[in-house]
Amino acid sequence: MNNRAVVVLSGGLDSSTCMGIAKKKGYEIYPITFSYGQRHDRELNSAISIAEYYKCDDHKIVDINFLSEIGGSSLTDKSLEIRENELSEDIPNTYVPARNLIFLSLAIAYAETIDADYIYIGVNSLDYSGYPDCRPEFIDSIQNTARLATKRGVNQGNIIINTPLMDLDKKQIVKLGVRINVPFELTTSCYIGEDEACGVCDSCLLRIQGFQQNNYVDPIKYMSKNEETFK
Structure with missing residues:
Protein backbone atom coordinates (compact mmCIF):
# COMPACT_ATOMS: atom_id res chain seq x y z
CA MET A 1 0.00 0.00 0.00
CA ASN A 2 1.16 3.54 -0.71
CA ASN A 3 -0.01 7.02 0.21
CA ARG A 4 -1.32 8.20 -3.16
CA ALA A 5 -4.90 9.09 -4.05
CA VAL A 6 -6.34 10.30 -7.34
CA VAL A 7 -9.17 12.80 -6.82
CA VAL A 8 -11.69 13.48 -9.59
CA LEU A 9 -11.88 17.26 -9.18
CA SER A 10 -14.61 19.21 -10.98
CA GLY A 11 -14.22 22.47 -9.08
CA GLY A 12 -17.57 21.98 -7.38
CA LEU A 13 -18.61 21.71 -3.77
CA ASP A 14 -18.69 17.91 -3.61
CA SER A 15 -15.41 17.12 -5.35
CA SER A 16 -13.63 19.81 -3.34
CA THR A 17 -14.92 18.26 -0.14
CA CYS A 18 -13.47 14.95 -1.34
CA MET A 19 -10.14 16.74 -1.81
CA GLY A 20 -10.36 17.99 1.75
CA ILE A 21 -11.15 14.50 3.06
CA ALA A 22 -8.23 12.93 1.18
CA LYS A 23 -5.92 15.68 2.42
CA LYS A 24 -7.13 15.21 5.99
CA LYS A 25 -6.31 11.52 5.74
CA GLY A 26 -2.77 12.40 4.78
CA TYR A 27 -2.76 11.14 1.21
CA GLU A 28 -0.49 12.49 -1.50
CA ILE A 29 -3.16 13.93 -3.79
CA TYR A 30 -3.19 13.66 -7.58
CA PRO A 31 -6.21 15.61 -8.85
CA ILE A 32 -7.61 14.93 -12.30
CA THR A 33 -10.01 17.37 -13.98
CA PHE A 34 -11.89 16.88 -17.21
CA SER A 35 -12.50 19.49 -19.87
CA TYR A 36 -15.40 17.80 -21.61
CA GLY A 37 -16.91 20.67 -23.55
CA GLN A 38 -18.96 22.02 -20.66
CA ARG A 39 -20.78 25.30 -21.22
CA HIS A 40 -18.27 27.45 -19.33
CA ASP A 41 -14.70 27.56 -17.99
CA ARG A 42 -15.59 28.37 -14.40
CA GLU A 43 -15.41 24.71 -13.40
CA LEU A 44 -11.89 24.37 -14.78
CA ASN A 45 -10.74 27.63 -13.22
CA SER A 46 -12.17 26.62 -9.86
CA ALA A 47 -10.51 23.20 -10.05
CA ILE A 48 -7.15 24.84 -10.78
CA SER A 49 -7.58 27.20 -7.81
CA ILE A 50 -8.53 24.36 -5.48
CA ALA A 51 -5.59 22.21 -6.59
CA GLU A 52 -3.31 25.19 -5.92
CA TYR A 53 -4.92 25.72 -2.49
CA TYR A 54 -4.06 22.13 -1.55
CA LYS A 55 -0.56 22.54 -3.03
CA CYS A 56 -0.94 19.77 -5.60
CA ASP A 57 2.05 19.92 -7.91
CA ASP A 58 0.70 17.42 -10.45
CA HIS A 59 -2.82 18.41 -11.51
CA LYS A 60 -3.94 16.67 -14.68
CA ILE A 61 -6.45 18.45 -16.92
CA VAL A 62 -7.74 16.02 -19.52
CA ASP A 63 -9.41 17.20 -22.72
CA ILE A 64 -12.29 14.98 -23.81
CA ASN A 65 -14.23 17.47 -25.90
CA PHE A 66 -15.90 14.52 -27.65
CA LEU A 67 -18.71 14.73 -25.09
CA SER A 68 -19.69 18.14 -26.44
CA GLU A 69 -19.46 16.87 -30.01
CA ILE A 70 -22.04 14.16 -29.36
CA GLY A 71 -24.24 16.43 -27.21
CA GLY A 72 -27.24 14.94 -25.47
CA SER A 73 -26.99 17.20 -22.43
CA SER A 74 -27.78 20.83 -21.72
CA LEU A 75 -24.37 21.06 -20.02
CA THR A 76 -22.55 20.32 -23.27
CA ASP A 77 -25.02 21.45 -25.94
CA LYS A 78 -25.87 25.15 -25.87
CA SER A 79 -28.86 24.58 -28.13
CA LEU A 80 -30.52 22.86 -25.17
CA GLU A 81 -31.93 25.00 -22.40
CA ILE A 82 -30.93 24.37 -18.80
CA ARG A 83 -34.33 24.02 -17.24
CA GLU A 84 -35.22 24.99 -13.69
CA ASN A 85 -36.87 22.85 -11.03
CA GLU A 86 -35.97 19.46 -12.49
CA LEU A 87 -35.09 17.89 -9.15
CA SER A 88 -38.33 15.94 -9.16
CA GLU A 89 -37.67 14.43 -12.60
CA ASP A 90 -36.15 10.98 -12.97
CA ILE A 91 -33.24 12.05 -15.16
CA PRO A 92 -32.98 15.78 -16.02
CA ASN A 93 -31.51 17.11 -19.24
CA THR A 94 -28.33 18.16 -17.41
CA TYR A 95 -27.34 14.49 -17.33
CA VAL A 96 -24.22 14.01 -19.48
CA PRO A 97 -24.28 10.57 -21.13
CA ALA A 98 -21.96 8.14 -19.30
CA ARG A 99 -19.90 11.02 -17.85
CA ASN A 100 -18.80 9.34 -14.62
CA LEU A 101 -18.23 6.06 -16.43
CA ILE A 102 -15.77 7.87 -18.70
CA PHE A 103 -14.23 9.91 -15.89
CA LEU A 104 -13.65 6.90 -13.67
CA SER A 105 -12.25 4.80 -16.51
CA LEU A 106 -9.60 7.46 -17.12
CA ALA A 107 -9.03 7.98 -13.40
CA ILE A 108 -8.47 4.24 -12.98
CA ALA A 109 -5.92 4.25 -15.81
CA TYR A 110 -4.15 7.21 -14.20
CA ALA A 111 -4.18 5.60 -10.75
CA GLU A 112 -2.72 2.39 -12.15
CA THR A 113 0.02 4.32 -13.93
CA ILE A 114 1.15 6.19 -10.81
CA ASP A 115 0.51 3.17 -8.55
CA ALA A 116 -2.15 4.94 -6.47
CA ASP A 117 -4.25 2.81 -4.17
CA TYR A 118 -7.29 5.08 -4.06
CA ILE A 119 -9.60 7.16 -6.20
CA TYR A 120 -11.90 9.73 -4.62
CA ILE A 121 -15.03 10.93 -6.41
CA GLY A 122 -17.85 13.08 -5.03
CA THR A 150 -6.35 -3.76 -15.04
CA LYS A 151 -2.96 -5.36 -14.51
CA ARG A 152 -3.02 -3.87 -11.03
CA GLY A 153 -6.35 -5.52 -10.26
CA VAL A 154 -5.25 -8.91 -11.51
CA ASN A 155 -1.80 -8.98 -9.91
CA GLN A 156 -1.79 -6.74 -6.85
CA GLY A 157 -5.31 -6.10 -5.66
CA ASN A 158 -7.86 -3.54 -6.70
CA ILE A 159 -7.64 0.23 -6.81
CA ILE A 160 -10.25 1.33 -4.27
CA ILE A 161 -12.88 3.84 -5.42
CA ASN A 162 -13.83 5.94 -2.40
CA THR A 163 -17.18 7.74 -2.37
CA PRO A 164 -17.23 9.40 1.06
CA LEU A 165 -20.25 11.56 0.22
CA MET A 166 -22.44 8.78 -1.14
CA ASP A 167 -24.88 8.71 1.78
CA LEU A 168 -24.74 12.40 2.76
CA ASP A 169 -27.18 15.14 1.83
CA LYS A 170 -26.04 18.68 1.01
CA LYS A 171 -26.55 19.85 4.58
CA GLN A 172 -24.18 17.16 5.82
CA ILE A 173 -21.67 17.75 3.01
CA VAL A 174 -21.49 21.49 3.68
CA LYS A 175 -21.14 20.89 7.43
CA LEU A 176 -18.32 18.41 6.84
CA GLY A 177 -16.58 20.70 4.38
CA VAL A 178 -16.66 23.65 6.76
CA ARG A 179 -15.32 21.47 9.58
CA ILE A 180 -12.27 20.41 7.53
CA ASN A 181 -11.72 23.90 6.07
CA VAL A 182 -12.62 23.21 2.45
CA PRO A 183 -12.23 26.51 0.51
CA PHE A 184 -15.84 26.79 -0.59
CA GLU A 185 -15.18 30.36 -1.72
CA LEU A 186 -13.12 28.88 -4.58
CA THR A 187 -15.79 26.42 -5.69
CA THR A 188 -18.51 26.78 -8.30
CA SER A 189 -21.85 24.98 -8.51
CA CYS A 190 -23.94 26.95 -10.98
CA TYR A 191 -24.78 25.28 -14.28
CA ILE A 192 -24.85 28.65 -16.07
CA GLY A 193 -21.29 29.69 -15.23
CA GLU A 194 -21.56 33.47 -15.02
CA ASP A 195 -19.46 35.62 -12.67
CA GLU A 196 -22.28 35.35 -10.14
CA ALA A 197 -24.27 32.15 -9.64
CA CYS A 198 -27.83 32.20 -10.96
CA GLY A 199 -29.40 30.90 -7.74
CA VAL A 200 -32.21 29.06 -9.56
CA CYS A 201 -30.68 26.08 -11.41
CA ASP A 202 -30.92 22.74 -9.64
CA SER A 203 -27.26 22.74 -8.64
CA CYS A 204 -27.53 26.22 -7.11
CA LEU A 205 -30.73 25.29 -5.27
CA LEU A 206 -29.11 22.25 -3.67
CA ARG A 207 -26.07 24.27 -2.64
CA ILE A 208 -28.17 27.11 -1.21
CA GLN A 209 -30.22 24.60 0.75
CA GLY A 210 -27.09 23.01 2.19
CA PHE A 211 -25.76 26.29 3.52
CA GLN A 212 -29.13 27.55 4.74
CA GLN A 213 -29.86 24.38 6.70
CA ASN A 214 -26.57 24.83 8.56
CA ASN A 215 -27.14 28.57 9.09
CA TYR A 216 -23.87 29.20 7.26
CA VAL A 217 -23.18 32.04 4.86
CA ASP A 218 -22.32 30.81 1.38
CA PRO A 219 -19.07 32.60 0.40
CA ILE A 220 -19.90 32.79 -3.32
CA LYS A 221 -22.00 35.53 -4.92
CA TYR A 222 -25.45 35.09 -6.41
CA MET A 223 -27.30 37.32 -8.84
CA SER A 224 -29.28 39.92 -6.88
CA LYS A 225 -32.34 39.41 -9.10
CA ASN A 226 -32.76 35.98 -7.53
CA GLU A 227 -32.92 37.11 -3.91
CA GLU A 228 -36.33 35.41 -3.55
CA THR A 229 -34.44 32.10 -3.62
CA PHE A 230 -32.93 32.84 -0.23
CA LYS A 231 -36.16 33.50 1.69
Missing part, protein backbone atom coordinates in the same frame (compact mmCIF):
# COMPACT_ATOMS: atom_id res chain seq x y z
CA VAL A 123 -20.85 11.11 -6.26
CA ASN A 124 -23.92 11.20 -4.08
CA SER A 125 -27.02 9.00 -4.00
CA LEU A 126 -29.26 11.47 -2.12
CA ASP A 127 -28.85 14.86 -3.84
CA TYR A 128 -27.76 13.40 -7.16
CA SER A 129 -30.40 14.94 -9.45
CA GLY A 130 -31.38 11.53 -10.80
CA TYR A 131 -28.09 10.84 -12.56
CA PRO A 132 -27.72 7.06 -12.97
CA ASP A 133 -23.91 7.23 -12.78
CA CYS A 134 -24.01 8.59 -9.22
CA ARG A 135 -25.66 5.55 -7.64
CA PRO A 136 -23.90 2.98 -5.43
CA GLU A 137 -24.85 0.24 -7.91
CA PHE A 138 -22.77 1.96 -10.56
CA ILE A 139 -19.78 2.41 -8.26
CA ASP A 140 -19.91 -1.24 -7.21
CA SER A 141 -20.03 -2.28 -10.85
CA ILE A 142 -17.09 -0.18 -12.03
CA GLN A 143 -15.10 -1.20 -8.95
CA ASN A 144 -15.47 -4.81 -10.07
CA THR A 145 -14.65 -3.84 -13.66
CA ALA A 146 -11.44 -2.15 -12.49
CA ARG A 147 -10.44 -5.39 -10.76
CA LEU A 148 -11.02 -7.39 -13.94
CA ALA A 149 -9.67 -4.92 -16.49
Whole structure:
Protein backbone atom coordinates (compact mmCIF):
# COMPACT_ATOMS: atom_id res chain seq x y z
CA MET A 1 0.00 0.00 0.00
CA ASN A 2 1.16 3.54 -0.71
CA ASN A 3 -0.01 7.02 0.21
CA ARG A 4 -1.32 8.20 -3.16
CA ALA A 5 -4.90 9.09 -4.05
CA VAL A 6 -6.34 10.30 -7.34
CA VAL A 7 -9.17 12.80 -6.82
CA VAL A 8 -11.69 13.48 -9.59
CA LEU A 9 -11.88 17.26 -9.18
CA SER A 10 -14.61 19.21 -10.98
CA GLY A 11 -14.22 22.47 -9.08
CA GLY A 12 -17.57 21.98 -7.38
CA LEU A 13 -18.61 21.71 -3.77
CA ASP A 14 -18.69 17.91 -3.61
CA SER A 15 -15.41 17.12 -5.35
CA SER A 16 -13.63 19.81 -3.34
CA THR A 17 -14.92 18.26 -0.14
CA CYS A 18 -13.47 14.95 -1.34
CA MET A 19 -10.14 16.74 -1.81
CA GLY A 20 -10.36 17.99 1.75
CA ILE A 21 -11.15 14.50 3.06
CA ALA A 22 -8.23 12.93 1.18
CA LYS A 23 -5.92 15.68 2.42
CA LYS A 24 -7.13 15.21 5.99
CA LYS A 25 -6.31 11.52 5.74
CA GLY A 26 -2.77 12.40 4.78
CA TYR A 27 -2.76 11.14 1.21
CA GLU A 28 -0.49 12.49 -1.50
CA ILE A 29 -3.16 13.93 -3.79
CA TYR A 30 -3.19 13.66 -7.58
CA PRO A 31 -6.21 15.61 -8.85
CA ILE A 32 -7.61 14.93 -12.30
CA THR A 33 -10.01 17.37 -13.98
CA PHE A 34 -11.89 16.88 -17.21
CA SER A 35 -12.50 19.49 -19.87
CA TYR A 36 -15.40 17.80 -21.61
CA GLY A 37 -16.91 20.67 -23.55
CA GLN A 38 -18.96 22.02 -20.66
CA ARG A 39 -20.78 25.30 -21.22
CA HIS A 40 -18.27 27.45 -19.33
CA ASP A 41 -14.70 27.56 -17.99
CA ARG A 42 -15.59 28.37 -14.40
CA GLU A 43 -15.41 24.71 -13.40
CA LEU A 44 -11.89 24.37 -14.78
CA ASN A 45 -10.74 27.63 -13.22
CA SER A 46 -12.17 26.62 -9.86
CA ALA A 47 -10.51 23.20 -10.05
CA ILE A 48 -7.15 24.84 -10.78
CA SER A 49 -7.58 27.20 -7.81
CA ILE A 50 -8.53 24.36 -5.48
CA ALA A 51 -5.59 22.21 -6.59
CA GLU A 52 -3.31 25.19 -5.92
CA TYR A 53 -4.92 25.72 -2.49
CA TYR A 54 -4.06 22.13 -1.55
CA LYS A 55 -0.56 22.54 -3.03
CA CYS A 56 -0.94 19.77 -5.60
CA ASP A 57 2.05 19.92 -7.91
CA ASP A 58 0.70 17.42 -10.45
CA HIS A 59 -2.82 18.41 -11.51
CA LYS A 60 -3.94 16.67 -14.68
CA ILE A 61 -6.45 18.45 -16.92
CA VAL A 62 -7.74 16.02 -19.52
CA ASP A 63 -9.41 17.20 -22.72
CA ILE A 64 -12.29 14.98 -23.81
CA ASN A 65 -14.23 17.47 -25.90
CA PHE A 66 -15.90 14.52 -27.65
CA LEU A 67 -18.71 14.73 -25.09
CA SER A 68 -19.69 18.14 -26.44
CA GLU A 69 -19.46 16.87 -30.01
CA ILE A 70 -22.04 14.16 -29.36
CA GLY A 71 -24.24 16.43 -27.21
CA GLY A 72 -27.24 14.94 -25.47
CA SER A 73 -26.99 17.20 -22.43
CA SER A 74 -27.78 20.83 -21.72
CA LEU A 75 -24.37 21.06 -20.02
CA THR A 76 -22.55 20.32 -23.27
CA ASP A 77 -25.02 21.45 -25.94
CA LYS A 78 -25.87 25.15 -25.87
CA SER A 79 -28.86 24.58 -28.13
CA LEU A 80 -30.52 22.86 -25.17
CA GLU A 81 -31.93 25.00 -22.40
CA ILE A 82 -30.93 24.37 -18.80
CA ARG A 83 -34.33 24.02 -17.24
CA GLU A 84 -35.22 24.99 -13.69
CA ASN A 85 -36.87 22.85 -11.03
CA GLU A 86 -35.97 19.46 -12.49
CA LEU A 87 -35.09 17.89 -9.15
CA SER A 88 -38.33 15.94 -9.16
CA GLU A 89 -37.67 14.43 -12.60
CA ASP A 90 -36.15 10.98 -12.97
CA ILE A 91 -33.24 12.05 -15.16
CA PRO A 92 -32.98 15.78 -16.02
CA ASN A 93 -31.51 17.11 -19.24
CA THR A 94 -28.33 18.16 -17.41
CA TYR A 95 -27.34 14.49 -17.33
CA VAL A 96 -24.22 14.01 -19.48
CA PRO A 97 -24.28 10.57 -21.13
CA ALA A 98 -21.96 8.14 -19.30
CA ARG A 99 -19.90 11.02 -17.85
CA ASN A 100 -18.80 9.34 -14.62
CA LEU A 101 -18.23 6.06 -16.43
CA ILE A 102 -15.77 7.87 -18.70
CA PHE A 103 -14.23 9.91 -15.89
CA LEU A 104 -13.65 6.90 -13.67
CA SER A 105 -12.25 4.80 -16.51
CA LEU A 106 -9.60 7.46 -17.12
CA ALA A 107 -9.03 7.98 -13.40
CA ILE A 108 -8.47 4.24 -12.98
CA ALA A 109 -5.92 4.25 -15.81
CA TYR A 110 -4.15 7.21 -14.20
CA ALA A 111 -4.18 5.60 -10.75
CA GLU A 112 -2.72 2.39 -12.15
CA THR A 113 0.02 4.32 -13.93
CA ILE A 114 1.15 6.19 -10.81
CA ASP A 115 0.51 3.17 -8.55
CA ALA A 116 -2.15 4.94 -6.47
CA ASP A 117 -4.25 2.81 -4.17
CA TYR A 118 -7.29 5.08 -4.06
CA ILE A 119 -9.60 7.16 -6.20
CA TYR A 120 -11.90 9.73 -4.62
CA ILE A 121 -15.03 10.93 -6.41
CA GLY A 122 -17.85 13.08 -5.03
CA VAL A 123 -20.85 11.11 -6.26
CA ASN A 124 -23.92 11.20 -4.08
CA SER A 125 -27.02 9.00 -4.00
CA LEU A 126 -29.26 11.47 -2.12
CA ASP A 127 -28.85 14.86 -3.84
CA TYR A 128 -27.76 13.40 -7.16
CA SER A 129 -30.40 14.94 -9.45
CA GLY A 130 -31.38 11.53 -10.80
CA TYR A 131 -28.09 10.84 -12.56
CA PRO A 132 -27.72 7.06 -12.97
CA ASP A 133 -23.91 7.23 -12.78
CA CYS A 134 -24.01 8.59 -9.22
CA ARG A 135 -25.66 5.55 -7.64
CA PRO A 136 -23.90 2.98 -5.43
CA GLU A 137 -24.85 0.24 -7.91
CA PHE A 138 -22.77 1.96 -10.56
CA ILE A 139 -19.78 2.41 -8.26
CA ASP A 140 -19.91 -1.24 -7.21
CA SER A 141 -20.03 -2.28 -10.85
CA ILE A 142 -17.09 -0.18 -12.03
CA GLN A 143 -15.10 -1.20 -8.95
CA ASN A 144 -15.47 -4.81 -10.07
CA THR A 145 -14.65 -3.84 -13.66
CA ALA A 146 -11.44 -2.15 -12.49
CA ARG A 147 -10.44 -5.39 -10.76
CA LEU A 148 -11.02 -7.39 -13.94
CA ALA A 149 -9.67 -4.92 -16.49
CA THR A 150 -6.35 -3.76 -15.04
CA LYS A 151 -2.96 -5.36 -14.51
CA ARG A 152 -3.02 -3.87 -11.03
CA GLY A 153 -6.35 -5.52 -10.26
CA VAL A 154 -5.25 -8.91 -11.51
CA ASN A 155 -1.80 -8.98 -9.91
CA GLN A 156 -1.79 -6.74 -6.85
CA GLY A 157 -5.31 -6.10 -5.66
CA ASN A 158 -7.86 -3.54 -6.70
CA ILE A 159 -7.64 0.23 -6.81
CA ILE A 160 -10.25 1.33 -4.27
CA ILE A 161 -12.88 3.84 -5.42
CA ASN A 162 -13.83 5.94 -2.40
CA THR A 163 -17.18 7.74 -2.37
CA PRO A 164 -17.23 9.40 1.06
CA LEU A 165 -20.25 11.56 0.22
CA MET A 166 -22.44 8.78 -1.14
CA ASP A 167 -24.88 8.71 1.78
CA LEU A 168 -24.74 12.40 2.76
CA ASP A 169 -27.18 15.14 1.83
CA LYS A 170 -26.04 18.68 1.01
CA LYS A 171 -26.55 19.85 4.58
CA GLN A 172 -24.18 17.16 5.82
CA ILE A 173 -21.67 17.75 3.01
CA VAL A 174 -21.49 21.49 3.68
CA LYS A 175 -21.14 20.89 7.43
CA LEU A 176 -18.32 18.41 6.84
CA GLY A 177 -16.58 20.70 4.38
CA VAL A 178 -16.66 23.65 6.76
CA ARG A 179 -15.32 21.47 9.58
CA ILE A 180 -12.27 20.41 7.53
CA ASN A 181 -11.72 23.90 6.07
CA VAL A 182 -12.62 23.21 2.45
CA PRO A 183 -12.23 26.51 0.51
CA PHE A 184 -15.84 26.79 -0.59
CA GLU A 185 -15.18 30.36 -1.72
CA LEU A 186 -13.12 28.88 -4.58
CA THR A 187 -15.79 26.42 -5.69
CA THR A 188 -18.51 26.78 -8.30
CA SER A 189 -21.85 24.98 -8.51
CA CYS A 190 -23.94 26.95 -10.98
CA TYR A 191 -24.78 25.28 -14.28
CA ILE A 192 -24.85 28.65 -16.07
CA GLY A 193 -21.29 29.69 -15.23
CA GLU A 194 -21.56 33.47 -15.02
CA ASP A 195 -19.46 35.62 -12.67
CA GLU A 196 -22.28 35.35 -10.14
CA ALA A 197 -24.27 32.15 -9.64
CA CYS A 198 -27.83 32.20 -10.96
CA GLY A 199 -29.40 30.90 -7.74
CA VAL A 200 -32.21 29.06 -9.56
CA CYS A 201 -30.68 26.08 -11.41
CA ASP A 202 -30.92 22.74 -9.64
CA SER A 203 -27.26 22.74 -8.64
CA CYS A 204 -27.53 26.22 -7.11
CA LEU A 205 -30.73 25.29 -5.27
CA LEU A 206 -29.11 22.25 -3.67
CA ARG A 207 -26.07 24.27 -2.64
CA ILE A 208 -28.17 27.11 -1.21
CA GLN A 209 -30.22 24.60 0.75
CA GLY A 210 -27.09 23.01 2.19
CA PHE A 211 -25.76 26.29 3.52
CA GLN A 212 -29.13 27.55 4.74
CA GLN A 213 -29.86 24.38 6.70
CA ASN A 214 -26.57 24.83 8.56
CA ASN A 215 -27.14 28.57 9.09
CA TYR A 216 -23.87 29.20 7.26
CA VAL A 217 -23.18 32.04 4.86
CA ASP A 218 -22.32 30.81 1.38
CA PRO A 219 -19.07 32.60 0.40
CA ILE A 220 -19.90 32.79 -3.32
CA LYS A 221 -22.00 35.53 -4.92
CA TYR A 222 -25.45 35.09 -6.41
CA MET A 223 -27.30 37.32 -8.84
CA SER A 224 -29.28 39.92 -6.88
CA LYS A 225 -32.34 39.41 -9.10
CA ASN A 226 -32.76 35.98 -7.53
CA GLU A 227 -32.92 37.11 -3.91
CA GLU A 228 -36.33 35.41 -3.55
CA THR A 229 -34.44 32.10 -3.62
CA PHE A 230 -32.93 32.84 -0.23
CA LYS A 231 -36.16 33.50 1.69
